[in-house]
Amino acid sequence: MTLSKPKPRLGRPVDADGDQTRSRVLSAARTAFAELGYAATTYRLLAERTGLAPSALYNYFESKVELYAAAHQEVQIETYSEWILPAITDTTTFVERVDALLESFMLMNAENPEAARFQAAARIDTERHPELAAIRDDLPVQRRNLFADTVDLGISTGEIPSQSRRSVMAMLETLTLGLVEISSQPEAHRIAVEGFRNAIAVLVTTNGDHL
């Protein structure tokens, strides 16, 4: 008697494109993880943002942990290959390279703020959620290698006294973390980066032995 509403048809849609849908999911996940963190990013939310049903997400990622890992990897690769590596190519001194790094942080923060926020969030989330431990473990390694290479460059050019190696590395790491954290205030971020670029140049070129 009553008119039942037409049910959506089941089965594979005719216009489905797996790769593209996967990208959409990954992109939504990245945004949500950056904004809300791991715990508050629910399948329900991602389903709404992608126009899929929650269970459909399992066609692309076997679990929330795997989805997070994929988003994380994507951000990491993007950051290095699109921002950091291009920036430091052809830099031959410590000052040049740090300058290039800081500039690349500033650019990335302006043009791809989501990736920046994802990384800030990731530091917390990978520590808070034991399931994400595997991701956490290979995270600081890359960054530390980057800094180590940079400082070693400075030592080889004589800009940095070799006994300051650990100190300069710790400072660089602190600086970077601070910039990531302040990236939610874009103007302060920009000003701070400029200040640091200037300060470092001054310190190294005129007072290298003070470091």
Next chain:
Amino acid sequence: MTLSKPKPRLGRPVDADGDQTRSRVLSAARTAFAELGYAATTYRLLAERTGLAPSALYNYFESKVELYAAAHQEVQIETYSEWILPAITDTTTFVERVDALLESFMLMNAENPEAARFQAAARIDTERHPELAAIRDDLPVQRRNLFADTVDLGISTGEIPSQSRRSVMAMLETLTLGLVEISSQPEAHRIAVEGFRNAIAVLVTTNGDHL
């Protein structure tokens, strides 16, 4: 046949003391919020760590938000009254004061690492959870006042050119955030603080106009 823990009886225990229990709850909450964040700190966990039933926590705090607020306030007051204020009393120059601040950060991080981590976590949690918005709002004000006062001191003493005001403030804030974040690596934290203290002294005393 494991050793079963003593089954709690109903009613008031023989040696119950409200004030003391409240402290225990607050302390457990502070630790858990610092370690795990707001979402992952569950009543069940706190109950286990305090030896109470989950519902007993409501004798002391009417809701999770209120519990968080209490822990947060305690940490803030402790930080300012026990570490920061004593450190900057009697400092009369920018260099002295920044030096004192950095030293107090280092000390607090070494001796009261939980409070440091709580604050780092709070920056994320108050943003992620709308219920905590009221707490968030009055949080950065204190820090910004502290930095503003410090920079203004430097301007009044001539250590800092007045047009560098915003720049120096942004740098100080970035530095502080970075130190909070790196505080989970105590050794790196210590070395970085020392490096920065030195660098700032050099920059200001010999090249103030470069800032």
Next chain:
Amino acid sequence: MTLSKPKPRLGRPVDADGDQTRSRVLSAARTAFAELGYAATTYRLLAERTGLAPSALYNYFESKVELYAAAHQEVQIETYSEWILPAITDTTTFVERVDALLESFMLMNAENPEAARFQAAARIDTERHPELAAIRDDLPVQRRNLFADTVDLGISTGEIPSQSRRSVMAMLETLTLGLVEISSQPEAHRIAVEGFRNAIAVLVTTNGDHL
């Protein structure tokens, strides 16, 4: 070091008066049960309204069920001894007695609305909560006796044909229930009572054999 707030002293207060406190509790309970029903009347609420701690209520009533039973009994007794019985004394005909009953309902609803609402609520609550079954059981008996006596009076005076006995009783009961329910709209209650008094007088005095 810290100044702990003064704890309220334990033990029996010097000015405690058991009987009076018991009345206060019972009165608060009656009001709350009438307004909110059995389930929504919590010890916490009663404690607030009486200025006692929740656990203090147990000094007077061993359980919520017992408290409810006490309040219920009080209302029942009050209703009969203060409103109904005085009204029907000296009535010698069916019409007089029904008239007196309806008037007493109207008066009670105007002057003691809480008792009226309690009774309306009790009909529901005693049915919904199995714990209250004992109370439910002896509730309609009194009312039915009252109606039976009234109708029998009418039969003895010749106002009511004896074969209408059950019919008139059922109508009286329905009417009474309807008036209890509409008692939350005092004006409608008053008008309805007057209308019914008039209608009954007409029906019985001029058309008794139609009943």
Next chain:
Amino acid sequence: MTLSKPKPRLGRPVDADGDQTRSRVLSAARTAFAELGYAATTYRLLAERTGLAPSALYNYFESKVELYAAAHQEVQIETYSEWILPAITDTTTFVERVDALLESFMLMNAENPEAARFQAAARIDTERHPELAAIRDDLPVQRRNLFADTVDLGISTGEIPSQSRRSVMAMLETLTLGLVEISSQPEAHRIAVEGFRNAIAVLVTTNGDHL
């Protein structure tokens, strides 16, 4: 070694049908709300009665309030479209219409007692639970319109003096409420309805000006 019920597996059961399950839930809810009221109708109970897990109910209704609203609407529509409206169609006088209404109440109470009890319970529950206020608000309107139309019909036919309008409406409302309340005693309900039908016919046709 009792017969353990078959352990449900995860995932979608083989013969699952949403529309049908939704009906089952709604029906169970209606019964339980009628029997036990809003507060005592728990998800656990509904789950047991429908053979689902408590959380599965949320597939069909987003909250308890929404579930209640759906059950309520269903009962209201059913009552009006299946019982009341068919009964009063083609009635052209007050007496006819009231007679038809009373008969329809009697029939509905005999054949669909659950709906009758639901409505009685709803009057209490919508008042006790503020969340249900929205439902309450549009509830008495329909009933009052029904009575107003009926009385106005009587005035237009000359059966009812126009100055008795409010009085007759109040009496009708009281009567209806009383019948709803007494509906749990089907025999008394039936007898009372018959008595009232008779009494009203007598009053109006022979003594209309007494109302």
Next chain:
DNA sequence: TATGAATGAGACTTCATTCAT
């Protein structure tokens, strides 16, 4: 590939009640 129906664990919270003081 996608949906929709289902589960079980676990979240915060309220409540009646108990017992030592």
Next chain:
DNA sequence: GATGAATGAAGTCTCATTCAT
């Protein structure tokens, strides 16, 4: 006679995940 500290059961609801279709 009164308080405050405690418990356990239960309530509504959310979440990640599974499976038939």
